[in-house]
Amino acid sequence: MDIATVLGVISAFGLVLVAIFMGGGLGLFINIPALMIVVGGTLGTTMINYPLKDMFGVLNVVKKALLTKNISTNELVKTFLVFAGKSRKEGILSLEGDIKEVSDEFLQKGVQLSIDGLEPQEISNLLETELDFIRTRHQLGAEIFTTMGTFAPALGMIGTLIGLVQMLQSMEDPSSIGPAMAVALLTTFYGSIMANIICMPIAGKLKTRSKEETLTKEMTIQGVISLSNGDNPRILEQKLHAFVPPNQRESS
Numbered sequence: 049m050d051i052a053t054v055l056g057v058i059s060a061f062g063l064v065l066v067a068i069f070m071g072g073g074l075g076l077f078i079n080i081p082a083l084m085i086v087v088g089g090t091l092g093t094t095m096i097n098y099p100l101k102d103m104f105g106v107l108n109v110v111k112k113a114l115l116t117k118n119i120s121t122n123e124l125v126k127t128f129l130v131f132a133g134k135s136r137k138e139g140i141l142s143l144e145g146d147i148k149e150v151s152d153e154f155l156q157k158g159v160q161l162s163i164d165g166l167e168p169q170e171i172s173n174l175l176e177t178e179l180d181f182i183r184t185r186h187q188l189g190a191e192i193f194t195t196m197g198t199f200a201p202a203l204g205m206i207g208t209l210i211g212l213v214q215m216l217q218s219m220e221d222p223s224s225i226g227p228a229m230a231v232a233l234l235t236t237f238y239g240s241i242m243a244n245i246i247c248m249p250i251a252g253k254l255k256t257r258s259k260e261e262t263l264t265k266e267m268t269i270q271g272v273i274s275l276s277n278g279d280n281p282r283i284l285e286q287k288l289h290a291f292v293p294p295n296q297r298e299s300s
Contacts, residue, residue, distance in 0.1 A: 053114060060245045082234040085207035087240060090200045097195055102188060109189035110250060114257075119152050119264055122298045125288045131159065132281040136258040140275065154178070154265055158272035168276040175269045179262065186258035190251045197247030204239020207265065208232045267291045 068077055080225070095103055119127075127150070134142055144163055150156045161171045211232025217223040267288050274284040289297050 056249065060249075065246070077234065077237070079230050079234045082207055082211075082231050082238055085210065085231075085235050086200060086203045086238040089203035089206065090196055090239075090242060093199045093203070094192065094196050098192055102192065105185070106189045106192050109185055110254065114250075115251065119155075120269060120298070121264060121288075121292045124155075124264055124267055124271070125285060125292070125298070127155070128275070128288060129281050129285055131271075131275060131284025132279065132284045135275055136278065136281070140278075143275075152177040152268070155268050155272075158268055159275065162272055162276045166276075168273045171274055171276060172269060175265075175272065177266050179269070182265065183258065183262060186254055186261070188259070190254040193247045193251035193254065197243040197251060200242040200247060201236075201239040204242075207239070211235065224227070225264075263291060 065074070067256050068074055072292055073103070131143055131146065134146070140163055143159055147156045147159045147163075150159070157178075158171065158175055161174065166174075209232075211228050215228035215232065218228065270291070271284065274287055279287070
């Protein structure tokens with residue numbers, strides 16, 4: 049998990065919890081009926097929107113996006129320069145042992161296709177197809193969390209209306225007004241928390257990580273094609289540096 053995510057979770061949830069404890073304790077903000085309306089209702093309406101397999105599949109996307117660190121662009125450039133230098137001296141087959149130590153499966157697959165002797169255009173088509181499906185999975189994950197972030201406040205408002213109706217129907221019994229009012233207010237609170245501190249930030253993080261991963265995989269495709277063509281390491285480096293902002297480039 050990157051430092052921005054850690055700091056974000058600590059600051060967002062930490063400050064809210066501190067404010068809650070300063071105002072009287074966490075127990076005041078726990079209400080089971082309100083949680084059932086917001087959390088259960090949001091999950092239910094989202095499942096109406098998407099197949100169940102997509103709902104379960106998005107958990108793996110989120111886990112990978114938030115916990116897996118992508119290879120840096122400069123590290124990728126250095127890896128390809130090593131591969132290109134060795135390939136020009138000893139031939140592309142000499143890389144067979146090196147790719148076993150590569151942790152990036154996409155990079156490993158691309159170089160293996162080159163070793164197997166596929167034409168550069170065929171390699172490009174295969175890797176581009178895989179990249180398209182990766183983009184689709186990430187887009188679906190972000191879309192599901194955006195949908196949940198849209199539904200949560202609406203369910204909170206529905207819970208508020210339920211609480212107000214219960215309160216108005218029992219005005220003659222003062223002891224029942226408090227619990228009904230708690231449901232009315234806490235559902236709105238839960239809906240806002242779920243949307244603005246959980247769902248929408250995760251959707252945004254998924255979009256950001258998707259862009260980062262897409263960039264590194266597009267660089268990988270370009271690097272693999274250059275390896276297949278037997279490009280000079282310096283030419284390969286210039287091709288890969290085209291993907292990196294000038295102030296972030298590291299020349300070897």
